[in-house]
Amino acid sequence: xxxxxxxxIPADLLLPDSGSGPGLVLFQEIFGVTDYIRSRAQDLADxxxxxxVPHFYGHLGDPVLEEGGAGLPQAxxxxxxxxxxRAVKDGVAALDALRAHPAISGGVGALGFCLGGGLAFxxxxxxxxxxxxxxxxxxxxxxxxxxxAPDVTSPSLHHFGEDDTYIxxxxxxxxxxxxxxxxxxxxxVTHPGAGHAFDNPSPMxxxxxxxxxxxxxxxxxxxxxxxxG
Numbered sequence: 404x405x406x407x408x409x410x411x412i413p414a415d416l417l418l419p420d421s422g423s424g425p426g427l428v429l430f431q432e433i434f435g436v437t438d439y440i441r442s443r444a445q446d447l448a449d450x451x452x453x454x455x456v457p458h459f460y461g462h463l464g465d466p467v468l469e470e471g472g473a474g475l476p477q478a479x480x481x482x483x484x485x486x487x488x489r490a491v492k493d494g495v496a497a498l499d500a501l502r503a504h505p506a507i508s509g510g511v512g513a514l515g516f517c518l519g520g521g522l523a524f525x526x527x528x529x530x531x532x533x534x535x536x537x538x539x540x541x542x543x544x545x546x547x548x549x550x551x552a553p554d555v556t557s558p559s560l561h562h563f564g565e566d567d568t569y570i571x572x573x574x575x576x577x578x579x580x581x582x583x584x585x586x587x588x589x590x591x592v593t594h595p596g597a598g599h600a601f602d603n604p605s606p607m608x609x610x611x612x613x614x615x616x617x618x619x620x621x622x623x624x625x626x627x628x629x630x631x632g
Contacts, residue, residue, distance in 0.1 A: 546577070
């Protein structure tokens, strides 16, 4: 069985202990494919998923940036260089490639954090076939992508912090209205006291309670919507 996938960008493939299962494409946050993103990929593989982690900064030299305040200016500068449309195409290609992989037994979904939450949302709107599920943590680009909401028809789970200074609560409520309007299978969760990137372990971002609660809800939701057994 192949243990890699050919894409135009680097990508990591993690197999569960069983060697097969449903698939998840994990969309990185703004700092790149960091140890945090790799740890979440392993968490998902431990749950029984085949996990593909594309390196969306691959066209930019594949930098891995310092998480937290010291690395944020460089991360924002790197994001400005990202060709969004190319990244969307890379995301669609990753979904298609994972779906065709021999380790897949079941559906294939998309899960992303921050930059990746918005990118996964965009990919879910344009991919054909659609991902079987979408999980978006505080998708930073979603406020500018609300026109795509009618096309995001996959069952979806959204997490946002209620004290997010980057995506204010009024904007979060606008997102909630847009993604739930006309869609029956949307779960939208807000977390009191949590700011942006609350799942990231960096002290600048991390909110322990919200991170724990959100991950527990994510695991339960995935178990129901994209079961591994």
